[in-house]
């Protein structure tokens with residue numbers, strides 16, 4: 345597959361070349377085949393050369409993607425009402441934001457909460473040194489006080505744990521059904537580049553797919569390829585142990601299990617971004633492009649229930665924003681600000697843009713919460 349992408353500069357090319365060499369050494373040491381999950385881990389999280397650590401620009405015109413909080417302050421303003429509902433039921437609450445990007449959401453959310461006379465301490469857990477520095481630079485000029493954490497807090501907290509467009513970055517397992525069996529899809533080196541190759545069936549994966557097929561009520565067809573994430577349920581489990589009382593709100597592009605593993609969705613959900621071009625080839629420009637996989641929200645909900653959390657809400661971003669009053673907020677703006685916000689709003693709510701692809705899943709412990717604004721899709725999980 346040949347995808348026309350802009351050429352990286354010399355610095356970027358050097359990073360990618362060195363990362364390719366590093367992964368090739370791992371490939372050789374692993375007998376010539378590497379699971380996709382490990383490949384994704386290296387290209388995103390190699391401590392020096394991985395996408396989230398190598399200092400490349402991710403946000404903005406020279407970056408790779410744009411997220412909802414970057415598009416318009418209206419996103420944070422509507423979110424603030426939901427966040428306030430959680431915080432006002434708690435003593436000395438904390439907002440813990442996982443993966444805070446440029447820090448824009450942290451700033452806008454704090455301002456919007458202050459306008460509602462709601463206060464909370466604000467903690468950020470950010471694995472990328474480049475983004476952490478950017479957040480610190482951005483937020484030092486604001487009145488927002490942030491504490492950056494190195495890891496999840498060891499003491500259980502009361503508050504809201506927020507993750508916007510984070511779970512899609514967790515390394516995922518790719519698989520294909522061949523000869524009636526689920527085989528892991530991995531990476532080999534061929535013709536001067538990485539390419540796909542199926543590996544031998546493994547018990548762990550076979551068990552996961554058997555469980556999935558039981559839940560779906562049908563067997564995935566021959567040739568079907570997709571992803572399954574053992575990391576996301578494990579993350580929900582660990583987040584649950586961190587949460588004494590409060591809520592977890594994850595927002596991401598994703599599907600219910602029935603949609604994710606629909607026989608016609610047979611090429612998986614991998615999505616890569618480089619300089620605002622989206623495509624599905626994870627082997628292009630290793631270390632320079634973002635790689636993500638859509639989130640299976642049914643698996644998230646199951647993991648949450650197993651961890652003793654309540655599934656308090658599930659809806660689409662479009663439904664949430666519209667029924668959360670975004671149009672009324674837009675109506676209070678005027679001039680160029682209103683025009684720009686209206687343009688951004690189209691991207692945020694239209695079904696063909698982020699409106700239906702992005703979903704919100706609200707999990708709670710020890711709280712009475714209304715379901716999220718908009719249609720309640722929990723029965724589809």
Ligand SMILES: C[S@@+](CC[C@H](N)C(=O)[O-])C[C@H]1O[C@@H](n2cnc3c(N)ncnc32)[C@H](O)[C@@H]1O
Nearest residue numbers: 411413442443444445471472475508509510513
């Ligand atoms: C697509 S950006 C979204 C940023 C921000 N939440 C927003 O909406 O603008 C992904 C964020 O998640 C962080 N991230 C990536 N992998 C992560 C992981 N495994 N754990 C926690 N954060 C992660 C990135 O460093 C980045 O800040």
